[in-house]
Amino acid sequence: MRRTSERLTKTEKDELNALLSERFIGKKNNLLYLASGTKIRERYSELSDFDNVVLVDKAMKTRCSINGNIIRLSLTAIEANALFLELGIRFQYLILINCGINEGGGSYTLGSNWSYGFIQTIMDDSFIHINCPQEHGRRKFKKYFNLPQTAVLLDKEDEQYIDPTIFSDYHRYGKEFCVWKVTKQDGVPASFKLGSRTVTVQRRSIFDSYEEVDALFVRSSPNEFPNLKSVAPKVQYLKDFTFEQMLKFCTDNNIAKISLCPWLRGSYNGFLDYLLENEISYPFPKEVSFAHLNSGDFFQVYDRAKAVVN
Incomplete structure (x- = not known):
């Protein structure tokens, strides 16, 4: 599906709505990687058990392309989030490793409160979140325990654990990856x-x-x-x-x-x-x-x- 303009047009949105609605009907094992980069990494073949692996990056040349269970979308994180929300699409895995603040042209961190709060609207009540807590500076782990959620750090023995190095080479620069099991926990009004x-x-x-x-x-x-x-x-x-x-x-x-x-x-x-x-x-x-x-x-x-x- 060709990208006809920088911003998502109505025609493109209608086409995406039809395509994604069909792809996600009855699917309960979906992974979302925001600011994923433009390439399909060789190790994505290890994600064959997922119904859908969605890679979102505004730098992609084609608005939408599908290769097996991998869907690549040339959208901003905000556009993608709104589209999934409108279609009622939910994800069980969320990857936020490196949103490109320093080297990728990103203008804000996807883990900031306003952005993360928006992203949470398309996540299941319990989901797996892979991230790099050093992106949050000195706060590191503290952020994940000061949100309306419980966050349990998983180890390699847990059946829901996924090797974060599948998604990024960031670890080669001494950056620490974490795999969390997150459960939303709203406060009492x-x-x-x-x-x-x-x-x-x-x-x-x-x-x-x-x-x-x-x-x-x-x-x-x-x-x-x-x-x-x-x-x-x-x-x-x-x-x-x-x-x-x-x-x-x-x-x-x-x-x-x-x-x-x-x-x-x-x-x-x-x-x-x-x-x-x-x-x-x-x-x-x-x-x-x-x-x-x-x-x-x-x-x-x-x-x-x-x-x-x-």
């Missing part, structure tokens, strides 16, 4: 009334609420936000809004339900007070949900919920 508005706070990906709300106010790589907006029209760039601008935007557009990610460095009492004090001037939104990945975020919102209950 806490809700309370704030005047006439309903406020909810929960530890989960903000993108999990996409179908539940009218607008999502997110943080992302500034350069990538237009790409995210193109596939997820409900998203707004959070840093573009003051408190007043946010409420005015919602009121002017009758946006009743919104979801927010962390952005105020832990200080949310002022925002909550502003919501309460301006419910007459700005009656929208009616429902506000706070979604976060890292523990410790929105603690003032949780405290307010506890105070209301008590």
Whole structure:
């Protein structure tokens, strides 16, 4: 399937929808490798037990090519994620080894909170994740234990273990690979009334609420936000809004339900007070949900919920 332009066209999307829908019907053993590079590596032959091995890299010359169980897609990670999400395609294995920040032209790390939260929407509730934790600098393993998930490091004896060197030669440069068994574990939501508005706070990906709300106010790589907006029209760039601008935007557009990610460095009492004090001037939104990945975020919102209950 030829690539007719840099950005995915409607015709190409329709063709991909038909092709992928057929390929993934009833398939429960699928692997996704984002920023995979453009080559089919010789050792990919060791992945013959998978129903589908999907390689996604925007540098590929052909929009889509298939060789056995290997599907190569010339898409950005955001485009691919949105396409799989729309088709209801789920993956059981995720490879994020080297997204090319230094040498491949990547503009952001795929393991950053906003990106990883988006990727999680197309992963099974339990999945295998192969990565290189040194990409996260000094935080290393810490990141994987500060997300709404459990992460167990697998060894070579585990039946779900896959040799990471199949996918990359990164290990030759002293980089450490890890194979994790990840199980999603959303936090318990806490809700309370704030005047006439309903406020909810929960530890989960903000993108999990996409179908539940009218607008999502997110943080992302500034350069990538237009790409995210193109596939997820409900998203707004959070840093573009003051408190007043946010409420005015919602009121002017009758946006009743919104979801927010962390952005105020832990200080949310002022925002909550502003919501309460301006419910007459700005009656929208009616429902506000706070979604976060890292523990410790929105603690003032949780405290307010506890105070209301008590």
